[in-house]
Each structure stands twice: as structure tokens, then as C-alpha cells.
Amino acid sequence: MSVLILAEHDGQHIRQSTRSSINAAQARNEPVHLLLCSDHADTLAHEAQHIKGVDLVLHASAKHFAHPLAEDIASLIMKLGNDYTAILAAHTPFTRNILPRAAALLDVGMISDVIEIISPNTYVRSIYAGNILVTVKSSDTLQMFTIRTSAFKPAENQERAAPVQSVSAPDPFKRTRFIDEVHHVSDRPDLSSAKIIVSGGRPLGDQFEALLTPLAKKMNAAIGATRAAVDAGFAPNEWQVGSTGCIVAPQLYIAIGISGAVQHLAGMKDSQVIVAINHDPDAPIFKVADYGLVADLFEVLPELTDALN
């Protein structure tokens, strides 16, 4: 038997998060099948074939996968599901919309946001915004779970090409209609896979992007934000780091004007090096920071941008 992974892509490339789930799946020592849903894209299938650890690419190509609905992909997974011992994906907004629905259709309990796979049915995950870790065990024959991207290294490429097999997509679900989407265009690297993240809080105000972008550019960093900064409209929603946003663990995380609420810490406290800049020496962010600078951000931010080369 094999493991099925739901791939995620942006139309051009397979996402890094999928590569992390491919690596996580290796723990099971079974052949890995990657399910790719798209409306075109030989290029995507080609990329998928060459990811190390993939043994077979299942390509479901259908017009309506240009804007894939959870309803459609979940019913496809249900159709394929019983041929597998495990079905997994990364815990991203895309896949966590789909996998629980598929799990219910297959009558399987699901485990979300796994940070460690202990055995083929036992996992570690965090609860309460990262404040507590639990080990959980599933009694289902079919295991379904999502993994935390930052906890597993992304799979690299390989020379060898895994075969591609096409699978037919079920008829489109008629009760949900796609209307449109808005993508915030940014030339910054992807938050979930960036090596360096420069992240800002509420006090940056209207100057959020104007102040952080030059610094981020110099460091080739992604930009993150707190909920307060996003709620106030200073930063787009997909930049939010935290328990209800993106969970990241880059090589370097620079928190600027961020208080360090537990919900924010949940999204970044596993970063390798944390820097905090805050004018309040008692701000909780300093408790997780490796290097803290007590200063006014409006004074030191331009200075820092200049000093980096």
C-alpha cells in the first residue's frame, strides 16, 4: 500500500509546503503518490515527477481546477482514498480547507498540524497557541493528517522522473460557484519558505510597507505582520504570522514593534534566531528574543536598513 499526498501549487510551481509533506511522508517507508489537481500544466506534472521521494504522480486535469473548490478535490480524494494507508498534506489554508472534508467523507478521524511523526499512527502536535504539546494516536486504518510545514525540511529535486498517471476528476460540484480572487502582488519571497522574515506590528501604522520593504529587500526577506497590523489595514491578511495566520520558523525573524502576544509567538517562536526591537523593555517579545534592542523603531529602522550590506 502507499501514501497519498495532496499537492498544492500556484499555477506555476509546486509549493514548498508540498515538498515538506513529501519529506514527512518518508517516515512511513511506503511508496509516495502525489495528487496534482490542475487545469493544464504539463510543467507542473514535470516538476512533480522530479521531486525526490515521489514515486507516482496522479494528475487530475480538469477545467474547473483553474479555481479548485474543496468540494471537488475532497470528492476526488474520497474516490481514491481507500487504496491508501495514509493521506496527508501540509497545514496550509488551501489543504486544510479540503482534507477535513475528505476525512469526513471517508469516515476517518484527522490530525491537524503535526510537528513530529512518532510511528505510523502516533503524532505530536501543539495546542493552545503552542503552549502545550500533545501526543495523539489514531485508531483508524487509514491515517489522515496535515503537517506543519516549518517542522519538516522540503524535499529536493531528483534526476529520476516518477511516472505520471492521469486520474479522472469527478463532475464539478454545482452548489458552489467561484466568483473572483484578489492576489496581493509583492516581490518579496513567500512567507512560509523565506529564510529571513522582517515582521511588523501595529505601531508601524500607515508606514508599514514603506518602512519594512527597504529593510526586507536588503536582506532578501519576506514580510510578516501581527494580527493588529492586519486588522488595522496596514498589511494584507496573508502576511499575518501567528496561531490564526501563518506558522513560520525561518533562520532569522526580526520582530519590530511587536508586543509578543501568545497568539503571535505561536507563529514564530521556533525560528532559529529571533531579534526584537521594541521601546518597552517589559514587552513579552523579549522573552523569546535571542537579541533584543530597546529603542524607538522609527529611529532605528532607517539606521538598521543603512547599516546592512
Add this chain to the structure above:
Amino acid sequence: MKALVAVKRALDYNIVPRIRSDGTDVDIAGAKMSISPLDEIALEEALRLKEQNKVDEILVVSVGPAITQDVLRHGLAMGASRALLLEAESLLDQLGIAKLLHALVEREKPDLILLGKQSIDDEACQVGQMLAGLMNASQGTFASKLQLVNDEIIVTRETEAGTETLALMLPAVITADLRLNEPRFVKLPNLMMAKKKPIEIIPANELVTHLEPRIKRTQISPPATRPPGILVKDVADLVTTLNKSGALHS
């Protein structure tokens, strides 16, 4: 139009959870419990739809032991029309909760089902999607904006790249994200009035017979703590320190 809102009773978000001294569970004895924040946002949205005369009845539901009635009372004080407890003494997993809600949906036939996208304790982010699957209904998860237009609900949802807008036929399941609204404060007189309102109780096993959780917790532990850091004196010091640490190299 009828709305069903499912809420979870959870440790209040201002309280830092601790593990019980016997190491078996999270210590919630005597701690303040509330409606999980995103579920409260879901309920607030239903209330707003009612105030716009788009919804005429709101049923607020929770699953748990008898004590869970306290958060249902809070839901009534916020403005829900009715409250119902699916009483279950033992811990259920997300699939179990979804099955119970599904059975209740078949009985109550709501047009709209609203929940939070995830709970503040387990953070599983599953129940809404599972329920929609069991109902074979449309799902609008991680919603930041809702609009009822004729027989459809238009949902703007937060995605990895920005937002997406979908039109769902009813009945549909919506899960609320943070930015859908800001829940109202409940006034004391409303809380007092809610104390007198009835709460319907249905034993969970009367609705669904096989609720034994598939997923069980075997261990609980605190996460690793980070070693204490240092303060640097200025920007130059910070840059030197960072250079030495190697964190700037890609």
C-alpha cells in the same frame, strides 16, 4: 431563514494554560471559560444578519458536559433565539462533533450553519469542513465577509495569496475568520435575562450512537523553552552580533 451557530466552550484566551500537577491534562479547574473567540465571531455574524432581517431565528449549539450551558447562556445574552446542548460527558474528536452537528442539522434544518474556523484550544480547523462534507453542502471557510443575496451566500475567504470570493447555495456551512467582525460586548441586563431562558438538552448518544473517538491523546507536555537572550545596545551592536551569529547568511 434559520441559522445554526455551533460554539465551543474553551479556556478564555487571556489565560495561559498550564498542565495539571499530575501531568494528565490541561488544568482548567476554576479557570475562566468562554466561547472560543472565532465561534463568538460566527455568532456575532448571525446576529448581524438577524438585525438586517435576513435571518429570523438563531439556534446556538454546543457539545459537552452539563456545565457547557454557561457559554450557551452567554450566546443567549448576545442575542441568540434558542440554545441547545448536545450533552456528552466524555471527550469527542472533531469527527464525532461533526457527526453530532450533522444529526442535529437533519433535525433542525437550518439554512445557514456558522462556526469558528478553529478553536482556541485544539486549533484543529476541521469541524466546519467535516460537517459540510457529511451534509454534502457548500462550504465557505475562513470567511472575512458575508452577504446574503437572494438564495445564495456570497463569501469572501482568506487564502494563502489574498482573498477569494465564492457564491454558495443554501444550506451552506461558513467558518469565521478573525476579520469577519468584532463581537459585541454583552450588557449586564441581557446576561440577567439570559439566566431565565430555557436551554434544551439532548444526550449526544441519543442522536449518534458511535461516538468513540478515533483520535486519543496519549501524552501531554510543555514545549521546549528558548534559552534566554541578550540585549544589544544599539544598531551597530545588533548588526555585529547578527553577523557573528551567521543568521544573516543565506
